[in-house]
Amino acid sequence: MSYKKVMARYINQRINICSPFFIVTAIAYIALSVAGCDRFNSSTSQMKSEISGQATIAVSRTPLSAPFFIAETKGFFKEEGIDVEIRECIGGHRCLAAMLRGEVDISTASDLPFMFNSFDRNDYVVAATFVHSDNDVKILARKDAGIKSGKDLRGKKVGVIAGASSQFFLDIFLLNNEIEPSEVSVVNIEPEDMAYAMEADRVEAISVWEPFGFETVKLLGDDIVILPHLNIYRETFSLFSRRDFVESRAEIIQRILLALDKAIAYINNNKAEAQDILLKSFSEDKDFIEWIWPDYKFGLSLNQSLIITLEAEAQWAINNNLVKHVTMPNYMDYIYFDALEKIKPEAITIIH
Secondary structure (H helix, E strand, O other): OOHHHHHHHHHHHHHOOOOHHHHHHHHHHHOOOHHHHHHOOOOOOOOOOOOOEEEEEEEEOOHHHHHHHHHHHHOHHHHOOEEEEEEEEOOHHHHHHHHHOOOOOEEEEEHHHHHHHHOOOOOEEEEEEEEEEOOOOEEEEEHHHOOOOHHHHOOOEEEEOOOOHHHHHHHHHHHHOOOOHHHOEEEEOOHHHHHHHHHOOOOOEEEEOOOHHHHHHHHHHHHEEEOOOOOOOOEEEEEEEEHHHHHHOHHHHHHHHHHHHHHHHHHHHOHHHHHHHHHHHHOOOHHHHHHHHHHEEEEEEEOHHHHHHHHHHHHHHHHOOOOOOOOOOOHHHHEOOHHHHHHOHHHEOOOO
């Protein structure tokens, strides 16, 4: 089942949303190519000048953030005239929180933390998505708990990372296996503790992203089964900043995107070298990099699918009383188009 069909099914069964704005954006999405961001070639910088800039970026410690580690290692930030300090954190939800607290200028995060924070504040924006994956978040289960397929999760304890893509993914997965969320026991666990929670029998399954899926398989070996999910959720990782920063330091955002575009071109054209850089950055073994590499599609974009996903997630959060509000935000108000429009306008498919 295609991604847009899955999301449509989710919307019809869990959300029952029929707002004119959603219908318009859904129709527009169907007419556009989700994979369009993969075709763009790296741009040559048009912005180099005597002016230099500085920025601190909270970067999630995941291979999804590969363009940042490549750009830092290959000197692409400096080529664009900016001095970047990367501060690593575990999980995009923590990176985004650090940016919203004013501890850093910019952050990386997935769509779920973006959505949850949007109900409480509107002082931040997304400047570009730089990677998407249909298989970064996974459901892993213990075979000795009698779990062989998704339908076997009924009545089981499942670990999730609250307020993140892990939580949303589990709900979609249960829907596609005709299980109500109330039929499983959800246990909130920090991402770095997932493998150990499985080992200690605190839970019988987990919904988790990489590298913690790989760590769980490595720790428990043949006792783990990865449940198939047929690409039901497209996770995105994007670049976020506060409105006051992008308004006062717009050129910095553009330069960062140009450096990331160079890094993405390097990743796509130099697979072995890019993998070596990640191996050194993460101190991981080569098996892990090869495990995740086919699942990540790197490319700068502001794609209509981001709006579709955010609206589905927002209504899910409302219906499950995960937020206090009953009206979803207008996510068009959270998109900062200027930077990407100036350096790569063809990468924008959001109708605006």
